[in-house]
Amino acid sequence: MSTKNKILDAAESLFADKGFNGTSLREITSQAEVNLAAVNYHFGSKKELIKAVMSRYMNELSPRLESALVDVCNNDELTLVDVFSAFIEPLLSLNDFKDNGTSNFLQLLGRGYTDSQGFLRWFLTTQYPGVIDNFVLAVQKAYPELGAEEMFWRLHFTMGTVVFTMSSSDALIDIAKSDFERDLQISDVIRNVIPYVAAGVGAPMPVL
């Protein structure tokens, strides 16, 4: 395996565990068993390394997500559960692309929203706008009465639910095991969260 990929793999798992700010280049290069200077040689800076880690996933995920969302729009009796379920297969396909890919990616997404004052939010929304656009279209078709402003809020709430859940999914799976003697996978967590966010987005419009 190339030095570049060893760095990407190590950075990915450490970033997911301890956040971007909380992970040092020395930890990364030590786990990757490469020299410290290799990061700056191959990527230029830590910030560029973060972008590279995220891009590796997004380049794999975003076309699959977009086409899944376009597909689901052909459904004539589209429900919000259908829309959110469209995420399952593309997300789980990350596990083929890389072991534990789903978990790491969603955790990284969560980190990006809270670490580093939202520069990753800017990065994703500007670099991969197609996913968001198609998602909004699908939600609009499934729930046409939802106004633009409510849509804005509820999609952010949903992002929060998913991102937060996934960034602590390991802990949640542990608790589920000890409290309910359930051996769950990340896919079970995803399937659990879908009825929740679908109901949240589909909540009746409040009378203000």
Place this chain on the structure above:
Amino acid sequence: MSTKNKILDAAESLFADKGFNGTSLREITSQAEVNLAAVNYHFGSKKELIKAVMSRYMNELSPRLESALVDVCNNDELTLVDVFSAFIEPLLSLNDFKDNGTSNFLQLLGRGYTDSQGFLRWFLTTQYPGVIDNFVLAVQKAYPELGAEEMFWRLHFTMGTVVFTMSSSDALIDIAKSDFERDLQISDVIRNVIPYVAAGVGAPMPVL
């Protein structure tokens, strides 16, 4: 104002803005206009300072929350919206206790769940278990069909929604202003999120 309180106030607003790890003691003491060593003199360590900032809020908030949740359980036709609405008044009362208290507290809560590998989660759940217990009781009364396992998941999803939303509430309010020309407050965000989480927790049980 005492040095101790000057430190607490400065730490609070900086922690809310930039996270616990992202804020240095030098920034805090500089904004508080006190000497750097004063933090370690009065609080012992940065970690203890974080706990002190959170405790100042929780000691104010937790009895009000508990009694509001007990009160709402007297409602014979209790809905989930009622349960979540019980949080509004205690949270907004933090603004009397301190300017911008609600905003700061909820942002701090969000930080605590993502920064510092969840030590704050442990701190809150072990130090203030009464709030959680009463909350679970209220949800059970409003939605008795909800099983213990579903309850567990949905309460965590809700925690995620609220915590994530509030930790990025400033950014969301900014976007709402530029996109919809709305001048919103933190209380508007709270009122917006309630129908969402109530619908999420109240989602029909999935048929597995």
Place this chain on the structure above:
DNA sequence: CGTTATTTAAAACGCTTGTTTAAACTGAGC
């Protein structure tokens, strides 16, 4: 084989971090 470009290696740089030290100051109480 020899030369050139690429990659690794170790060390150091300048800076920031949380914490500690030791001295100076402050203000009651005797």
Place this chain on the structure above:
DNA sequence: GCTCAGTTTAAACAAGCGTTTTAAATAACG
């Protein structure tokens, strides 16, 4: 007025950070 605990101060500490530099090792190619 002196004492002494309680505070504040400036300076320094050791450790960790991202990054840069210099030299050695490796690979590619004519």
